[in-house]
Each structure stands twice: as C-alpha cells, then as structure tokens.
Amino acid sequence: MAGGLAVLITMGTLNTSMAQRDGGGRLEGAWETQVSIIDCQSGNVIATFANMPVFAAGGTMTETTSGTAPALRTSGEGVWHHITGNHYAFRFKSFTFNTQNVFTGWMIIQADASLDSTGDAYTSSATIEVYDANGVLVGTGCAESAGTRFEL
Numbered sequence: 028m029a030g031g032l033a034v035l036i037t038m039g040t041l042n043t044s045m046a047q048r049d050g051g052g053r054l055e056g057a058w059e060t061q062v063s064i065i066d067c068q069s070g071n072v073i074a075t076f077a078n079m080p081v082f083a084a085g086g087t088m089t090e091t092t093s094g095t096a097p098a099l100r101t102s103g104e105g106v107w108h109h110i111t112g113n114h115y116a117f118r119f120k121s122f123t124f125n126t127q128n129v130f131t132g133w134m135i136i137q138a139d140a141s142l143d144s145t146g147d148a149y150t151s152s153a154t155i156e157v158y159d160a161n162g163v164l165v166g167t168g169c170a171e172s173a174g175t176r177f178e179l
Contacts, residue, residue, distance in 0.1 A: 148174065
C-alpha cells in the first residue's frame with residue numbers, strides 16, 4: 028500500500044512538473060487586469076483602466092473593459108494559443124459606435140502574454156489597430172497589461 032502511494036505521489040509530481048515546464052493551457056480562465064495605453068515611441072502612459080479577459084479551452088476568448096462605455100464599444104471576441112513554455116498569443120476584435128449609436132468601425136488588439144512561475148499572474152504587450160466603418164486603418168497604438176487570475 029505504501030509503495031503504491033509513493034508511486035502515485037511520484038507520478039503526480041512528475042505530471043505537475045511537466046505541465047509547469049510546458050505551460051500549455053494554463054492561460055485558460057478569467058483574469059483581472061490593468062491595461063495601460065502607452066505612446067509607442069516614448070513609452071509614456073496615456074490611460075489606464077481595468078479589463079477582464081476570459082480564455083476558454085479550445086482557443087477562444089472574450090474580454091470586457093472599463094476603458095470605454097459599453098454603448099460605444101462591444102466586448103472583444105477573439106482567439107488565443109500557446110506559443111511555448113509560459114508564453115501565449117491572443118488577438119481579439121471589438122466594434123465601435125458613436126454617441127448616436129452609429130457604427131464607426133472596429134479595433135483589433137494583438138498581444139503576447141507571459142505567465143509567471145505560479146501561473147496565477149501574467150503580463151502582456153499589445154498592438155492596437157483602429158479601423159473606420161469602411162475597413163480603412165485610421166490609427167495604431169500600443170498597450171501593456173498586468174493581471175491576476177480571477178478565482179473563487
């Protein structure tokens with residue numbers, strides 16, 4: 028009995044070590060993040076706000092932000108994938124409207140994220156592309172974020 032227990036403990040430790048080394052799938056879940064929109068050239072922070080991305084099994088994601096009023100911007104919908112180790116990439120799109128509720132275009136945010144060794148915190152850097160209603164790129168930007176896992 029003790030020998031079997033030792034084997035189970037050893038197997039569990041090996042499986043945990045392999046999962047920690049690989050990092051795959053650990054991004055799954057809900058996260059509380061602080062996003063900073065930054066000037067791409069100077070690195071100066073332009074604005075900071077709370078954001079909540081949710082990464083689902085299978086590589087899809089949603090995000091909700093406090094940075095823009097819900098009437099002016101939809102939630103983001105997108106995809107994510109594991110790159111290697113604790114590194115991930117994600118990309119999402121949200122639609123924008125003016126104060127008269129007229130569609131004005133969309134934004135695409137593309138980010139690279141790195142989890143810390145606990146798997147309960149991450150940082151990311153992102154590029155932002157802003158398109159008008161005709162699909163013409165009208166602006167670009169940069170962002171950084173830091174977050175912690177949102178749990179029970």
